[in-house]
Amino acid sequence: MTTFKSPDEHEIYxxxxxxxxxxxxxxxxxxxxxxxxxxxxxxxGVDIRGYDHTIETVPGAGQ
Incomplete structure (x- = not known):
C-alpha cells in the first residue's frame, strides 16, 4: 500500500x-x-509637457 505525503512534505513543493x-x-x-x-x-523639478509626442518645457516653469 502506498502512503501519500501531504504537499508540504514533498520535495518538489x-x-x-x-x-x-x-x-x-x-x-x-x-x-x-x-x-x-x-x-x-x-x-x-522640471515640468515637462509631452502630450503631442514632442517634449517641451512648460513656459514659466523655470521662473
Whole structure:
C-alpha cells in the first residue's frame, strides 16, 4: 500500500516554493527600481509637457 505525503512534505513543493519566493523578490526589486527612477526624475523639478509626442518645457516653469 502506498502512503501519500501531504504537499508540504514533498520535495518538489519545497523547491517550487523557494523558486516562487525568488521570482517574487526579483519582481519586487524591478518594480522598486522603476518606482525609484520615476520619483527621482519627477523630483528634479522640471515640468515637462509631452502630450503631442514632442517634449517641451512648460513656459514659466523655470521662473
Amino acid at each position: 519545497r523547491r517550487r516554493g523557494a523558486r516562487n519566493k525568488a521570482v517574487g523578490l526579483c519582481l519586487i526589486g524591478v518594480v522598486s527600481m522603476i518606482f525609484a527612477v520615476t520619483v527621482v526624475k519627477l523630483s528634479a
